Amino acid sequence: MPPTSNPPVTAVVAMTPSGVIGLEGTMPWRLRQDLQRFKRMTMGGVLVMGRKTFDSIGRALPGRRTIVVSRQPDLSYQSVDVASSPDAALQMGGQAPIYVVGGAEIYRQLIDRCDQIFLTRVLSGVAGDTELELDLSDFRTVEQFRVPAGPADAVPTEFFRMVRKRRSENS
Template identity: 45%
Template sequence: MNHPEIILFLARADNGVIGDGDSIPWRLPEDQRRFKRMTMGKPMIMGRKTFDSLPGLLPGRRHIVLTRDKKWQADDAEVATSIKNALKIANAPHIAVIGGAEIYKAFLKQADRIELTEVHLKPKGDTKMPAFDDAIWEEIAREDHDAENGKPGYSFVTLKRK
């Protein structure tokens, strides 16, 4: 198989926050629908904390959990103990990397695309992700949405490696 396309999927607030404890400090149903549509049928690679934070298994997608704990296991999750091992298990033309911060950082050097939801808020949070380097990443699509009904404004942004 040729090199798979590795796609990072994440939502990040304007201040870099991507999480607080084991939750996300906002709720955007539109982002959840986009995430579902774009990851459907793709293997998803995630860290153990991200897997544990899910409401349950996400239908139509494989769950590959990257963990240092060689004994860890969960029903219907495939366990990987290295990036190379996770990619081998995924064995697909398009692979979704869905977090958390350590997993994003580990895959950033080999990622081909980033599907980013910019959430126009500055919430408190203990997990942050720095801005992506413009020298490496080129914005190829943007869809802006205004704040409404108590939800923050947000932008769906696609970044592609230059």
């Protein structure tokens, strides 16, 4: 029997150029096109998120398995798995593609395990109370496009698909 490989792990994050990812427990923008892209990209996969992120969504998203990372051992949600650590969440994910979807602490703990990043840069100076600083030097952009502001999205965005560089590319 051939050895099994680990499933791909992808961080999916929307943030401003200054690193804002949240305000009062929610995203401080409404980007319909980005949410539609998020749904298309993650459908059939496993979403790994922190408890606060899950609480802000309020439910498991259809068509995707949800694993919530929490230090609370007795935490339980309907139709959601709970992991005691980010590593445990990755192990629980099985062989389906895994999408790390927040919040800031989960991104920081799992970025070194990610094979790629789907980054939406929200081109806005919106203020927030949750920020994220990502070191993207180990990743290279393989796809990039701009989405102008319009009826669906109040502010313009840029989308980047970035993949982890091979060791030879980092030298």
